[in-house]
Amino acid sequence: MKKRAVTACVLIIGNEILSGRTQDTNLNHIALTIGSWGIQVREVRVIPDVEEVIITAVNEARTRFDYLFTTGGIGPTHDDITTDCIAGAFGVDLVESPEIAAIIQQRPAPPTVMKARMRMARIPAGATLIDNPTGGPQGFRIENVFVMAGIPTVMRAMLSSLEGKLESGPVVRSRSVTAYLGESQIAAALSTIQLNHPEIDLGSYPFFKNDRYGTSLVMRGTDESALETMLEEVKAAIVAAGETPEDVPQG
Amino acid sequence: MKKRAVTACVLIIGNEILSGRTQDTNLNHIALTIGSWGIQVREVRVIPDVEEVIITAVNEARTRFDYLFTTGGIGPTHDDITTDCIAGAFGVDLVESPEIAAIIQQRPAPPTVMKARMRMARIPAGATLIDNPTGGPQGFRIENVFVMAGIPTVMRAMLSSLEGKLESGPVVRSRSVTAYLGESQIAAALSTIQLNHPEIDLGSYPFFKNDRYGTSLVMRGTDESALETMLEEVKAAIVAAGETPEDVPQG
Numbered sequence: 001m002k003k004r005a006v007t008a009c010v011l012i013i014g015n016e017i018l019s020g021r022t023q024d025t026n027l028n029h030i031a032l033t034i035g036s037w038g039i040q041v042r043e044v045r046v047i048p049d050v051e052e053v054i055i056t057a058v059n060e061a062r063t064r065f066d067y068l069f070t071t072g073g074i075g076p077t078h079d080d081i082t083t084d085c086i087a088g089a090f091g092v093d094l095v096e097s098p099e100i101a102a103i104i105q106q107r108p109a110p111p112t113v114m115k116a117r118m119r120m121a122r123i124p125a126g127a128t129l130i131d132n133p134t135g136g137p138q139g140f141r142i143e144n145v146f147v148m149a150g151i152p153t154v155m156r157a158m159l160s161s162l163e164g165k166l167e168s169g170p171v172v173r174s175r176s177v178t179a180y181l182g183e184s185q186i187a188a189a190l191s192t193i194q195l196n197h198p199e200i201d202l203g204s205y206p207f208f209k210n211d212r213y214g215t216s217l218v219m220r221g222t223d224e225s226a227l228e229t230m231l232e233e234v235k236a237a238i239v240a241a242g243e244t245p246e247d248v249p250q251g
Numbered sequence: 252m253k254k255r256a257v258t259a260c261v262l263i264i265g266n267e268i269l270s271g272r273t274q275d276t277n278l279n280h281i282a283l284t285i286g287s288w289g290i291q292v293r294e295v296r297v298i299p300d301v302e303e304v305i306i307t308a309v310n311e312a313r314t315r316f317d318y319l320f321t322t323g324g325i326g327p328t329h330d331d332i333t334t335d336c337i338a339g340a341f342g343v344d345l346v347e348s349p350e351i352a353a354i355i356q357q358r359p360a361p362p363t364v365m366k367a368r369m370r371m372a373r374i375p376a377g378a379t380l381i382d383n384p385t386g387g388p389q390g391f392r393i394e395n396v397f398v399m400a401g402i403p404t405v406m407r408a409m410l411s412s413l414e415g416k417l418e419s420g421p422v423v424r425s426r427s428v429t430a431y432l433g434e435s436q437i438a439a440a441l442s443t444i445q446l447n448h449p450e451i452d453l454g455s456y457p458f459f460k461n462d463r464y465g466t467s468l469v470m471r472g473t474d475e476s477a478l479e480t481m482l483e484e485v486k487a488a489i490v491a492a493g494e495t496p497e498d499v500p501q502g
Contacts (some may be wrong), residue, residue, distance in 0.1 A: 015454055018292050019423070019471060020282030022456075024275075027297070031271030041269050043304075046278070046295035049454075053294075076435045077455040078442040109435065116438030151457060172270070184327045184360065187367030191329040203266055203300075204328040205273075206402060220270060 006039045006169035009061040012046040013054060013072040013082050014150055026071045026155050033159055038168030039067060049073055054085035062089075062145050067166065069159075072150030074139065076116040083140075086147055087124035094122045099129055100137045131161035170222035175231040176248035179238040180214045182206070189237035190217070197230050199223060216248070257290045257420035260312040263297040264305060264323040264333050265401055277322045277406050284410055289419030290318060300324060305336035313340075313396050318417065320410075323401030325390065327367040334391075337398055338375035345373040350380055351388045382412035421473035426482040427499035430489040431465045433457070440488035441468070448481050450474060467499070 010030050016022040024046065031041045042065060047053050054073075061068045073082030087094050100121040109117065120137040123129070130139035130146060134157045139148045148158045179186075183206050194202045200221035207214050217238075219230050235245040261281050267273040275297065282292040293316060298304050305324075312319045324333030338345050351372040360368065371388040374380075381390035381397060385408045390399045399409045430437075434457050445453045451472035458465050468489075470481050486496040 015452060015471070016456060016469065017278075018282060018295065019425075020279050020286060020292075021425070021469060023279045027268075028271050028274045031269060035271060041271075042299060044269065044295075044297035048293060075455070075457060077438045078445050079452075079454050112439045113433075113435045116435040119438070151459075153459070174270075174272070182364075184364045184367040187328045187370075188363045194329050201266060201330075203330050204326070205267060206326060208402075208404070218267065218272060220266070 003038075003170045006067070006167055007042045007065045008034060008039050008067040008069060009065040010041055010044045011054075011057055011061060011068060011070040012044065012150075013049065013070055014046075015048050015079075017046050017072075018048055025152055026150070029152070029156060030069055030071075030159060034067075034069075034166075035172060037163065037166065038171045039166060040169070040172060049079050049081055051081060051085055051088070054082065055089045058086060058089040058145065062143065066144060068145045070145065070147050071155050074120065074137075074147060074149055076119045080119070082147060083122055083124070086127075086142060086145060089145075090124055090126075090142055092125040092142075095125045096121050097123045097127075097129065097138070097140075103135075103137055130158050133157040133161060172220050172222055173224060173227060175219045175227045176216060177231065177234055177238070177245045178207075178214055178216045178248060179241075179243040179245050180212050181238065181241055181243045182213050183215050185241045185243075186215065186217075186237055189240065190234070193230060193233045193237065196233075197226060200226050200230050202230065202234070254289075254419075254421045257318070257418055258293045258316045259285060259290050259318040259320060260316040261292055261295045262305075262308055262312060262319060262321040263295065263401075264300065264321055265297075266299050266330075268297050268323075269299055276403055277401070280403070280407060281320055281322075281410060284407075285318075285320075285417075286423060288414065288417065289422045290417060291420070291423060300330050300332055302332060302336055302339070305333065306340045309337060309340040309396065313394065317395060319396045321396065321398050322406050325371065325388075325398060325400055327370045331370070333398060334373055334375070337378075337393060337396060340396075341375055341377075341393055343376040343393075346376045347372050348374045348378075348380065348389070348391075354386075354388055381409050384408040384412060423471050423473055424475060424478060426470045426478050427467060428482065428485055428489070428496045429458075429465055429467045429499060430492075430494045430496050431463050432489065432492055432494045433464050434466050436492045436494075437466065437468075437488055440491065441485070444481060444484045444488065447484075448477060451477050451481050453481065453485070 123140045127140040127142040139158045203218045205216040238245040374391045378391040378393040390409045454469045456467040489496040
Protein backbone atom coordinates (compact mmCIF):
# COMPACT_ATOMS: atom_id res chain seq x y z
CA MET A 1 0.00 0.00 0.00
CA LYS A 2 1.23 3.46 -0.85
CA LYS A 3 2.17 5.46 2.25
CA ARG A 4 0.20 8.65 2.62
CA ALA A 5 1.99 12.01 2.71
CA VAL A 6 2.68 13.40 6.18
CA THR A 7 2.43 17.19 6.27
CA ALA A 8 3.69 19.95 8.53
CA CYS A 9 3.33 23.63 9.13
CA VAL A 10 6.12 25.76 10.60
CA LEU A 11 5.21 28.75 12.73
CA ILE A 12 8.05 31.22 13.20
CA ILE A 13 7.13 33.38 16.15
CA GLY A 14 9.02 36.61 16.58
CA ASN A 15 8.87 40.34 15.96
CA GLU A 16 12.58 40.29 15.07
CA ILE A 17 11.93 38.27 11.91
CA LEU A 18 8.95 40.37 10.82
CA SER A 19 10.79 43.64 11.33
CA GLY A 20 13.68 42.45 9.17
CA ARG A 21 16.16 42.77 12.03
CA THR A 22 16.92 39.05 11.88
CA GLN A 23 17.15 36.88 8.78
CA ASP A 24 15.35 33.62 9.49
CA THR A 25 17.30 30.44 8.77
CA ASN A 26 15.20 28.04 10.85
CA LEU A 27 12.61 27.40 8.16
CA ASN A 28 15.21 26.20 5.70
CA HIS A 29 16.79 23.84 8.24
CA ILE A 30 13.46 22.44 9.40
CA ALA A 31 12.22 21.90 5.84
CA LEU A 32 15.36 20.01 4.82
CA THR A 33 15.57 17.99 8.05
CA ILE A 34 11.99 16.81 8.40
CA GLY A 35 11.78 16.47 4.63
CA SER A 36 14.52 13.86 4.86
CA TRP A 37 12.42 12.05 7.49
CA GLY A 38 9.38 11.91 5.19
CA ILE A 39 7.46 14.93 6.53
CA GLN A 40 6.59 17.64 4.01
CA VAL A 41 6.45 21.30 5.04
CA ARG A 42 3.31 22.61 3.33
CA GLU A 43 3.04 26.08 4.86
CA VAL A 44 5.04 28.51 6.93
CA ARG A 45 3.82 31.51 8.83
CA VAL A 46 5.87 34.21 10.44
CA ILE A 47 3.85 35.95 13.13
CA PRO A 48 4.49 38.54 15.85
CA ASP A 49 4.69 38.05 19.62
CA VAL A 50 0.99 38.85 20.02
CA GLU A 51 -1.17 36.50 22.07
CA GLU A 52 -4.34 36.36 19.98
CA VAL A 53 -2.39 36.08 16.72
CA ILE A 54 -0.35 33.15 18.03
CA ILE A 55 -3.37 31.32 19.47
CA THR A 56 -5.37 31.69 16.26
CA ALA A 57 -2.46 30.57 14.08
CA VAL A 58 -1.71 27.55 16.29
CA ASN A 59 -5.31 26.40 16.30
CA GLU A 60 -5.64 26.79 12.53
CA ALA A 61 -2.39 25.01 11.74
CA ARG A 62 -2.70 22.10 14.15
CA THR A 63 -5.98 21.05 12.60
CA ARG A 64 -4.91 21.54 8.96
CA PHE A 65 -1.59 19.70 9.10
CA ASP A 66 -0.32 16.48 10.64
CA TYR A 67 2.34 18.32 12.59
CA LEU A 68 3.00 21.88 13.67
CA PHE A 69 6.49 23.03 14.59
CA THR A 70 6.94 26.38 16.30
CA THR A 71 10.16 28.30 16.86
CA GLY A 72 10.74 31.21 19.21
CA GLY A 73 9.33 32.78 22.34
CA ILE A 74 10.15 30.17 24.99
CA GLY A 75 12.90 32.04 26.85
CA PRO A 76 12.84 33.66 30.31
CA THR A 77 11.84 37.24 29.46
CA HIS A 78 8.50 39.08 29.35
CA ASP A 79 8.35 38.88 25.55
CA ASP A 80 8.52 35.07 25.60
CA ILE A 81 4.83 34.26 25.46
CA THR A 82 4.71 31.19 23.22
CA THR A 83 4.24 28.67 26.05
CA ASP A 84 1.34 30.66 27.50
CA CYS A 85 -0.24 30.91 24.05
CA ILE A 86 0.08 27.18 23.35
CA ALA A 87 -1.65 26.46 26.66
CA GLY A 88 -4.30 28.99 25.66
CA ALA A 89 -4.74 27.38 22.25
CA PHE A 90 -5.34 23.99 23.87
CA GLY A 91 -7.39 25.40 26.75
CA VAL A 92 -5.16 23.85 29.41
CA ASP A 93 -3.27 25.20 32.43
CA LEU A 94 0.45 25.66 32.72
CA VAL A 95 2.27 23.30 35.07
CA GLU A 96 5.85 23.18 36.25
CA SER A 97 7.95 20.42 34.70
CA PRO A 98 10.13 18.83 37.41
CA GLU A 99 12.64 17.71 34.74
CA ILE A 100 13.09 21.21 33.31
CA ALA A 101 13.16 22.71 36.82
CA ALA A 102 15.96 20.30 37.77
CA ILE A 103 18.05 21.36 34.77
CA ILE A 104 17.50 25.04 35.51
CA GLN A 105 18.33 24.63 39.20
CA GLN A 106 21.67 22.94 38.44
CA ARG A 107 23.13 26.39 37.92
CA PRO A 108 22.82 28.49 41.10
CA ALA A 109 21.60 32.08 40.80
CA PRO A 110 20.19 34.90 42.94
CA PRO A 111 16.42 34.57 43.61
CA THR A 112 15.23 37.12 40.98
CA VAL A 113 17.39 35.52 38.29
CA MET A 114 16.23 32.03 39.27
CA LYS A 115 12.63 33.20 39.19
CA ALA A 116 13.07 34.42 35.61
CA ARG A 117 14.74 31.18 34.57
CA MET A 118 12.00 29.13 36.14
CA ARG A 119 9.60 30.71 33.68
CA MET A 120 11.13 28.24 31.22
CA ALA A 121 10.06 25.28 33.41
CA ARG A 122 6.40 25.97 32.72
CA ILE A 123 4.72 23.72 30.14
CA PRO A 124 1.08 23.17 29.22
CA ALA A 125 -0.58 20.37 31.21
CA GLY A 126 -0.33 17.15 29.23
CA ALA A 127 2.78 18.18 27.31
CA THR A 128 5.83 15.93 27.04
CA LEU A 129 9.39 17.17 26.73
CA ILE A 130 11.59 17.60 23.67
CA ASP A 131 15.21 16.91 24.59
CA ASN A 132 17.65 19.79 24.36
CA PRO A 133 21.10 18.33 23.58
CA THR A 134 22.71 21.74 24.20
CA GLY A 135 22.05 21.17 27.91
CA GLY A 136 19.56 23.99 28.42
CA PRO A 137 15.85 23.80 29.25
CA GLN A 138 13.82 21.43 27.08
CA GLY A 139 11.15 22.25 24.53
CA PHE A 140 7.83 20.44 24.63
CA ARG A 141 5.25 18.59 22.59
CA ILE A 142 1.51 18.73 23.10
CA GLU A 143 -0.53 16.51 20.79
CA ASN A 144 0.77 17.25 17.27
CA VAL A 145 2.44 20.56 18.18
CA PHE A 146 6.21 20.79 18.77
CA VAL A 147 7.42 23.90 20.55
CA MET A 148 11.10 24.71 20.09
CA ALA A 149 13.52 27.54 20.80
CA GLY A 150 14.17 30.28 18.25
CA ILE A 151 17.98 30.37 18.57
CA PRO A 152 19.13 28.31 15.58
CA THR A 153 21.70 26.20 17.46
CA VAL A 154 19.18 25.27 20.15
CA MET A 155 16.32 24.72 17.69
CA ARG A 156 18.53 22.41 15.62
CA ALA A 157 19.54 20.42 18.67
CA MET A 158 15.92 20.02 19.78
CA LEU A 159 14.79 19.03 16.30
CA SER A 160 17.57 16.45 15.98
CA SER A 161 16.28 14.75 19.12
CA LEU A 162 12.97 14.04 17.37
CA GLU A 163 14.52 11.95 14.62
CA GLY A 164 12.83 8.57 14.34
CA LYS A 165 10.06 9.51 16.78
CA LEU A 166 7.50 10.94 14.36
CA GLU A 167 5.11 9.44 11.89
CA SER A 168 6.53 9.66 8.41
CA GLY A 169 5.34 9.34 4.86
CA PRO A 170 7.23 8.76 1.66
CA VAL A 171 10.35 10.90 1.34
CA VAL A 172 10.23 13.45 -1.45
CA ARG A 173 13.37 13.08 -3.59
CA SER A 174 14.61 15.48 -6.19
CA ARG A 175 16.60 15.66 -9.39
CA SER A 176 18.00 18.90 -10.77
CA VAL A 177 19.61 19.97 -13.99
CA THR A 178 20.60 23.42 -15.18
CA ALA A 179 21.21 24.93 -18.59
CA TYR A 180 22.19 28.33 -19.92
CA LEU A 181 18.94 29.08 -21.62
CA GLY A 182 16.00 31.33 -20.84
CA GLU A 183 12.91 29.77 -19.30
CA SER A 184 10.82 30.68 -22.34
CA GLN A 185 13.06 28.66 -24.66
CA ILE A 186 12.03 25.50 -22.91
CA ALA A 187 8.63 26.42 -21.47
CA ALA A 188 6.50 24.58 -24.01
CA ALA A 189 8.51 21.36 -23.65
CA LEU A 190 8.38 21.57 -19.84
CA SER A 191 4.63 22.02 -19.92
CA THR A 192 4.23 18.82 -21.95
CA ILE A 193 6.60 16.89 -19.70
CA GLN A 194 4.70 18.04 -16.59
CA LEU A 195 1.37 16.98 -18.10
CA ASN A 196 2.79 13.52 -18.84
CA HIS A 197 4.03 13.05 -15.26
CA PRO A 198 1.49 14.59 -12.89
CA GLU A 199 2.94 12.69 -9.91
CA ILE A 200 6.27 14.57 -10.19
CA ASP A 201 6.45 18.30 -9.50
CA LEU A 202 8.55 20.05 -12.14
CA GLY A 203 9.78 23.51 -11.18
CA SER A 204 11.63 25.99 -13.36
CA TYR A 205 13.83 28.60 -11.67
CA PRO A 206 15.69 31.23 -13.66
CA PHE A 207 19.10 32.48 -12.51
CA PHE A 208 21.80 34.89 -13.64
CA LYS A 209 25.38 33.66 -13.30
CA ASN A 210 28.69 34.26 -15.10
CA ASP A 211 26.95 37.10 -16.99
CA ARG A 212 24.49 34.67 -18.51
CA TYR A 213 20.87 33.78 -17.93
CA GLY A 214 20.19 30.20 -17.01
CA THR A 215 17.40 28.00 -15.76
CA SER A 216 17.37 25.36 -13.05
CA LEU A 217 14.90 22.57 -13.57
CA VAL A 218 13.96 20.82 -10.36
CA MET A 219 11.93 17.64 -10.20
CA ARG A 220 10.43 16.54 -6.90
CA GLY A 221 8.49 13.42 -6.09
CA THR A 222 8.49 10.16 -4.22
CA ASP A 223 8.89 7.77 -7.15
CA GLU A 224 12.58 7.38 -8.05
CA SER A 225 12.00 5.75 -11.41
CA ALA A 226 9.48 8.41 -12.46
CA LEU A 227 12.05 11.04 -11.41
CA GLU A 228 14.71 9.42 -13.59
CA THR A 229 12.34 9.24 -16.55
CA MET A 230 11.42 12.91 -16.21
CA LEU A 231 15.07 13.88 -15.80
CA GLU A 232 15.93 12.23 -19.11
CA GLU A 233 13.03 13.98 -20.83
CA VAL A 234 14.06 17.36 -19.44
CA LYS A 235 17.66 16.80 -20.55
CA ALA A 236 16.43 15.88 -24.03
CA ALA A 237 14.36 19.07 -24.12
CA ILE A 238 17.45 21.11 -23.22
CA VAL A 239 19.44 19.47 -26.00
CA ALA A 240 16.55 20.04 -28.43
CA ALA A 241 16.68 23.74 -27.48
CA GLY A 242 20.36 23.78 -28.51
CA GLU A 243 21.96 23.83 -25.07
CA THR A 244 23.91 21.48 -22.84
CA PRO A 245 22.30 20.10 -19.67
CA GLU A 246 24.52 20.41 -16.60
CA ASP A 247 23.89 17.87 -13.86
CA VAL A 248 23.35 19.00 -10.31
CA PRO A 249 24.19 16.56 -7.48
CA GLN A 250 20.97 14.77 -6.61
CA GLY A 251 19.00 15.54 -3.44
CA MET B 252 -3.50 63.82 14.91
CA LYS B 253 -1.57 60.62 15.33
CA LYS B 254 -1.09 58.76 12.07
CA ARG B 255 -2.52 55.27 12.13
CA ALA B 256 -0.28 52.27 11.53
CA VAL B 257 -0.27 50.93 7.98
CA THR B 258 0.10 47.14 7.87
CA ALA B 259 1.19 44.60 5.32
CA CYS B 260 1.32 40.88 4.73
CA VAL B 261 3.96 39.21 2.57
CA LEU B 262 3.04 36.06 0.67
CA ILE B 263 6.03 34.09 -0.55
CA ILE B 264 4.78 31.74 -3.22
CA GLY B 265 7.01 28.87 -4.17
CA ASN B 266 7.64 25.19 -3.63
CA GLU B 267 11.40 25.87 -3.69
CA ILE B 268 11.24 27.82 -0.43
CA LEU B 269 9.01 25.27 1.33
CA SER B 270 11.19 22.34 0.28
CA GLY B 271 14.28 24.04 1.69
CA ARG B 272 15.99 24.08 -1.72
CA THR B 273 16.12 27.87 -1.68
CA GLN B 274 16.76 30.12 1.33
CA ASP B 275 14.32 33.02 1.17
CA THR B 276 15.83 36.48 1.43
CA ASN B 277 12.93 38.48 -0.01
CA LEU B 278 11.03 38.73 3.27
CA ASN B 279 13.93 40.40 5.02
CA HIS B 280 14.41 42.93 2.21
CA ILE B 281 10.70 43.74 1.94
CA ALA B 282 10.33 44.15 5.72
CA LEU B 283 13.27 46.55 5.96
CA THR B 284 12.32 48.50 2.83
CA ILE B 285 8.62 49.07 3.40
CA GLY B 286 9.31 49.45 7.12
CA SER B 287 11.44 52.48 6.26
CA TRP B 288 8.46 53.84 4.28
CA GLY B 289 6.11 53.53 7.26
CA ILE B 290 4.46 50.20 6.40
CA GLN B 291 4.71 47.44 8.99
CA VAL B 292 4.92 43.78 7.96
CA ARG B 293 2.58 41.99 10.36
CA GLU B 294 2.51 38.52 8.89
CA VAL B 295 4.30 36.40 6.32
CA ARG B 296 3.16 33.20 4.74
CA VAL B 297 5.15 30.84 2.60
CA ILE B 298 2.84 28.73 0.46
CA PRO B 299 3.20 26.23 -2.38
CA ASP B 300 2.35 26.68 -6.06
CA VAL B 301 -1.14 25.25 -5.54
CA GLU B 302 -4.10 27.17 -6.93
CA GLU B 303 -6.62 26.83 -4.11
CA VAL B 304 -4.00 27.49 -1.45
CA ILE B 305 -2.86 30.70 -3.16
CA ILE B 306 -6.40 31.97 -3.75
CA THR B 307 -7.44 31.35 -0.15
CA ALA B 308 -4.31 32.97 1.25
CA VAL B 309 -4.64 36.03 -1.00
CA ASN B 310 -8.27 36.57 -0.08
CA GLU B 311 -7.58 36.22 3.63
CA ALA B 312 -4.58 38.51 3.62
CA ARG B 313 -5.96 41.29 1.43
CA THR B 314 -8.88 41.82 3.79
CA ARG B 315 -6.87 41.58 7.02
CA PHE B 316 -4.03 43.94 6.09
CA ASP B 317 -3.74 47.30 4.35
CA TYR B 318 -1.38 45.87 1.75
CA LEU B 319 -0.43 42.45 0.47
CA PHE B 320 2.86 41.88 -1.34
CA THR B 321 3.41 38.62 -3.17
CA THR B 322 6.66 37.25 -4.56
CA GLY B 323 7.11 34.44 -7.04
CA GLY B 324 5.23 32.60 -9.73
CA ILE B 325 4.92 35.23 -12.47
CA GLY B 326 7.39 33.82 -14.99
CA PRO B 327 6.73 32.12 -18.35
CA THR B 328 6.58 28.45 -17.38
CA HIS B 329 3.75 26.07 -16.47
CA ASP B 330 4.52 26.33 -12.74
CA ASP B 331 4.02 30.12 -12.75
CA ILE B 332 0.40 30.31 -11.67
CA THR B 333 0.35 33.37 -9.40
CA THR B 334 -1.22 35.71 -11.97
CA ASP B 335 -4.04 33.25 -12.69
CA CYS B 336 -4.63 32.81 -8.97
CA ILE B 337 -4.78 36.55 -8.28
CA ALA B 338 -7.37 36.91 -11.04
CA GLY B 339 -9.24 34.00 -9.48
CA ALA B 340 -9.07 35.58 -6.02
CA PHE B 341 -10.59 38.79 -7.36
CA GLY B 342 -13.03 37.00 -9.65
CA VAL B 343 -11.83 38.84 -12.75
CA ASP B 344 -10.57 37.74 -16.17
CA LEU B 345 -7.02 37.91 -17.40
CA VAL B 346 -6.27 40.50 -20.08
CA GLU B 347 -3.16 41.18 -22.13
CA SER B 348 -1.23 44.28 -21.08
CA PRO B 349 -0.10 46.15 -24.22
CA GLU B 350 2.79 47.73 -22.24
CA ILE B 351 4.14 44.37 -21.06
CA ALA B 352 3.56 42.84 -24.51
CA ALA B 353 5.60 45.65 -26.08
CA ILE B 354 8.53 45.01 -23.72
CA ILE B 355 8.41 41.28 -24.37
CA GLN B 356 8.22 41.75 -28.14
CA GLN B 357 11.31 43.97 -28.22
CA ARG B 358 13.40 40.82 -28.15
CA PRO B 359 12.66 38.64 -31.18
CA ALA B 360 12.16 34.91 -30.68
CA PRO B 361 10.74 31.87 -32.46
CA PRO B 362 6.94 31.53 -32.13
CA THR B 363 6.89 28.88 -29.38
CA VAL B 364 9.37 30.86 -27.28
CA MET B 365 7.43 34.10 -27.83
CA LYS B 366 4.20 32.35 -26.90
CA ALA B 367 5.73 31.29 -23.56
CA ARG B 368 7.06 34.78 -22.91
CA MET B 369 3.69 36.33 -23.68
CA ARG B 370 2.30 34.42 -20.73
CA MET B 371 3.95 37.17 -18.68
CA ALA B 372 1.91 39.86 -20.47
CA ARG B 373 -1.31 38.59 -18.90
CA ILE B 374 -2.62 40.59 -15.95
CA PRO B 375 -5.96 40.55 -14.12
CA ALA B 376 -8.52 42.99 -15.57
CA GLY B 377 -8.29 46.25 -13.65
CA ALA B 378 -4.68 45.78 -12.58
CA THR B 379 -2.07 48.51 -13.05
CA LEU B 380 1.61 47.88 -13.67
CA ILE B 381 4.55 47.89 -11.27
CA ASP B 382 7.65 49.15 -13.05
CA ASN B 383 10.51 46.73 -13.52
CA PRO B 384 13.73 48.76 -13.60
CA THR B 385 15.69 45.65 -14.66
CA GLY B 386 14.03 46.03 -18.07
CA GLY B 387 11.99 42.83 -18.00
CA PRO B 388 8.22 42.37 -17.88
CA GLN B 389 6.45 44.41 -15.22
CA GLY B 390 4.68 43.23 -12.10
CA PHE B 391 1.18 44.45 -11.32
CA ARG B 392 -1.07 45.89 -8.66
CA ILE B 393 -4.73 45.13 -8.22
CA GLU B 394 -6.47 47.02 -5.42
CA ASN B 395 -4.23 46.57 -2.36
CA VAL B 396 -2.31 43.57 -3.72
CA PHE B 397 1.17 43.96 -5.26
CA VAL B 398 2.40 41.06 -7.34
CA MET B 399 6.15 40.88 -7.83
CA ALA B 400 8.76 38.48 -9.19
CA GLY B 401 10.47 35.95 -6.94
CA ILE B 402 14.03 36.47 -8.22
CA PRO B 403 15.54 38.75 -5.57
CA THR B 404 17.17 41.23 -8.00
CA VAL B 405 13.93 41.66 -9.94
CA MET B 406 11.75 41.79 -6.82
CA ARG B 407 13.98 44.48 -5.33
CA ALA B 408 13.85 46.55 -8.49
CA MET B 409 10.05 46.31 -8.64
CA LEU B 410 9.69 47.18 -4.97
CA SER B 411 11.98 50.18 -5.29
CA SER B 412 9.69 51.60 -7.99
CA LEU B 413 6.85 51.77 -5.44
CA GLU B 414 8.67 54.14 -3.12
CA GLY B 415 6.56 57.21 -2.35
CA LYS B 416 3.47 55.77 -4.05
CA LEU B 417 1.87 53.98 -1.10
CA GLU B 418 -0.04 55.11 1.92
CA SER B 419 2.23 55.21 4.92
CA GLY B 420 1.93 55.40 8.65
CA PRO B 421 4.43 56.34 11.31
CA VAL B 422 7.84 54.76 10.77
CA VAL B 423 8.85 52.28 13.45
CA ARG B 424 12.32 53.21 14.74
CA SER B 425 14.55 51.10 16.89
CA ARG B 426 17.28 51.32 19.48
CA SER B 427 19.49 48.39 20.41
CA VAL B 428 22.00 47.66 23.10
CA THR B 429 23.83 44.47 23.93
CA ALA B 430 25.50 43.14 27.04
CA TYR B 431 27.34 39.99 28.02
CA LEU B 432 24.78 38.74 30.48
CA GLY B 433 22.17 36.04 30.39
CA GLU B 434 18.58 37.03 29.71
CA SER B 435 17.51 35.83 33.16
CA GLN B 436 19.88 38.25 34.89
CA ILE B 437 17.94 41.18 33.52
CA ALA B 438 14.48 39.67 32.94
CA ALA B 439 12.79 41.21 35.99
CA ALA B 440 14.08 44.70 35.19
CA LEU B 441 13.03 44.38 31.54
CA SER B 442 9.56 43.33 32.56
CA THR B 443 9.16 46.46 34.68
CA ILE B 444 10.54 48.70 31.94
CA GLN B 445 8.14 47.18 29.39
CA LEU B 446 5.17 47.71 31.72
CA ASN B 447 6.13 51.37 32.15
CA HIS B 448 6.34 51.96 28.38
CA PRO B 449 3.58 49.97 26.71
CA GLU B 450 3.91 52.02 23.49
CA ILE B 451 7.44 50.71 22.89
CA ASP B 452 8.05 47.08 22.10
CA LEU B 453 11.01 45.73 24.08
CA GLY B 454 12.51 42.51 22.77
CA SER B 455 15.22 40.41 24.36
CA TYR B 456 17.34 38.15 22.13
CA PRO B 457 20.05 35.91 23.53
CA PHE B 458 23.22 35.23 21.55
CA PHE B 459 26.48 33.31 21.92
CA LYS B 460 29.61 35.13 20.71
CA ASN B 461 33.32 35.10 21.61
CA ASP B 462 32.61 32.08 23.82
CA ARG B 463 30.21 34.09 25.96
CA TYR B 464 26.47 34.34 26.33
CA GLY B 465 25.00 37.76 25.69
CA THR B 466 21.66 39.45 25.21
CA SER B 467 20.53 41.97 22.63
CA LEU B 468 17.84 44.33 23.82
CA VAL B 469 15.86 45.82 20.98
CA MET B 470 13.35 48.63 21.40
CA ARG B 471 10.91 49.40 18.62
CA GLY B 472 8.34 52.14 18.39
CA THR B 473 7.34 55.32 16.63
CA ASP B 474 8.07 57.81 19.42
CA GLU B 475 11.75 58.81 19.38
CA SER B 476 11.78 60.39 22.81
CA ALA B 477 10.08 57.38 24.39
CA LEU B 478 12.69 55.19 22.68
CA GLU B 479 15.51 57.26 24.16
CA THR B 480 13.96 57.11 27.61
CA MET B 481 13.60 53.34 27.43
CA LEU B 482 17.15 52.97 26.10
CA GLU B 483 18.53 54.82 29.13
CA GLU B 484 16.48 52.66 31.48
CA VAL B 485 17.67 49.46 29.80
CA LYS B 486 21.29 50.63 29.99
CA ALA B 487 20.84 51.43 33.68
CA ALA B 488 19.41 47.94 34.23
CA ILE B 489 22.46 46.40 32.55
CA VAL B 490 24.80 48.41 34.77
CA ALA B 491 22.75 47.43 37.83
CA ALA B 492 23.25 43.78 36.79
CA GLY B 493 27.00 44.36 36.87
CA GLU B 494 27.69 44.51 33.15
CA THR B 495 28.59 47.10 30.54
CA PRO B 496 26.03 48.12 27.92
CA GLU B 497 27.41 48.12 24.37
CA ASP B 498 25.70 50.45 21.94
CA VAL B 499 24.48 49.16 18.61
CA PRO B 500 24.16 51.64 15.71
CA GLN B 501 20.57 52.88 15.75
CA GLY B 502 18.01 51.76 13.18
